[in-house]
Amino acid sequence: MKVLDVIKLACAYLGLYDDFKTYFEPSTLNQEIEEENVLPEQIAISEVVETPIQPMPEEKKEELELLLLSINNIQQKLLKEIPLITKEKIKIDTNKIDFLNLSNNHIRIINIKSKNKKLDFKTFDGYILLNDYFEYPIEVEIEYSYFLPKVSNLLDIINLDNTVKEHTLALGVASEYCYIQALFDDADIWNKKFSQELEIDKQKIRNFIIPKRNWR
Numbered sequence: 186m187k188v189l190d191v192i193k194l195a196c197a198y199l200g201l202y203d204d205f206k207t208y209f210e211p212s213t214l215n216q217e218i219e220e221e222n223v224l225p226e227q228i229a230i231s232e233v234v235e236t237p238i239q240p241m242p243e244e245k246k247e248e249l250e251l252l253l254l255s256i257n258n259i260q261q262k263l264l265k266e267i268p269l270i271t272k273e274k275i276k277i278d279t280n281k282i283d284f285l286n287l288s289n290n291h292i293r294i295i296n297i298k299s300k301n302k303k304l305d306f307k308t309f310d311g312y313i314l315l316n317d318y319f320e321y322p323i324e325v326e327i328e329y330s331y332f333l334p335k336v337s338n339l340l341d342i343i344n345l346d347n348t349v350k351e352h353t354l355a356l357g358v359a360s361e362y363c364y365i366q367a368l369f370d371d372a373d374i375w376n377k378k379f380s381q382e383l384e385i386d387k388q389k390i391r392n393f394i395i396p397k398r399n400w401r
Contacts, residue, residue: 186351189339192252194355198375199362201248208245253336255361256343259379260333262357263349266383270295271346272328280315282327289331289344298326353382 193209196202263269275286284291294313297304304325305316313327333343343354356379363372 186343186345186354187339188253188256188336188341188343190351191256191343191355191358192249192339194352195252195255195358195362198355198359204248205245249339251365252358252362253338255358255365256354257335258361259354259357260335260343263345263354263383264332267348267387268330269332269346269348270328270330272326274324274326276322276324278322280318280321282313282315282325284311284313287327287329287331289329290334292330292332295328295330297328299323349386350382353379353386356382 189209193202193205196205269289271289273288275282277286294306294308297306297313297315299319307314307316315325333345336343345354356375360372360375360379363369363375
C-alpha cells in the first residue's frame with residue numbers, strides 16, 4: 186500500500202484532511218463524507234484520480250513529519266502483533282544466496298524449496314548456503330519473515346503483503362499521532378478502534394503459521 190493513501194485516510198479520521206488536501210491528489214473524499222454521511226474508511230482511496238503531488242510549504246512539513254513518524258511507530262507495534270512472512274521465488278547460479286537478493290529485510294529464513302522439494306540450508310552473516318547441489322541455474326522459493334523499513338516520504342510503499350488493511354493501519358497512525366500531540370483521550374479512542382480492526386485482520390491471516398520443526 187502507498188504511504189500517501191494511509192496518510193490521506195489518517196488525516197480524514199483526524200479532521201486534518203482540509204489542511205492537506207491541496208498537497209494531495211484532487212479528491213471527492215470530504216464531499217462524499219458530507220453528502221452521503223459515510224465513514225472515511227468506507228471510501229475507496231484507490232478510486233481517487235491521481236495527479237502529481239503539489240509542493241508543500243515549510244509550515245506543513247513539520248506536521249507531515251509527525252504523520253510519517255506515526256506510521257513508523259505503528260509499524261514497529263505491528264511486528265509484535267503479526268509476524269510478517271512472505272514467499273519469494275528467485276533464480277540462483279550457485280548454492281550461495283546473498284540476502285541482498287531478497288526483496289525485503291529478512292529476520293529469519295523459514296524454508297527453501299525447489300520444484301516442491303524442501304532444500305537443506307544454513308544461514309550465515311549476509312548469505313544462505315544450500316547443502317544440496319544442482320545443475321545451475323535453478324529457481325528456488327524462499328519463505329522468510331521480514332521487517333518493514335522506515336518510511337520517509339509520501340511516495341514510499343508499505344509492504345504488508347495483504348495482512349493488514351489500509352484503514353486498519355490508518356487508525357493506528359491516527360492513534361500514534363494523537364499520542365505524540367499529547368491528545369491522550371483521542372489517542373485512546375483511535376487505539377481502541379485500531380485494536381478492534383487489527384484483531385479482525387489477524388483472524389483472516391492463514392499464511393502466518395510457521396511450520397513446526399521436525400527434531401532429529
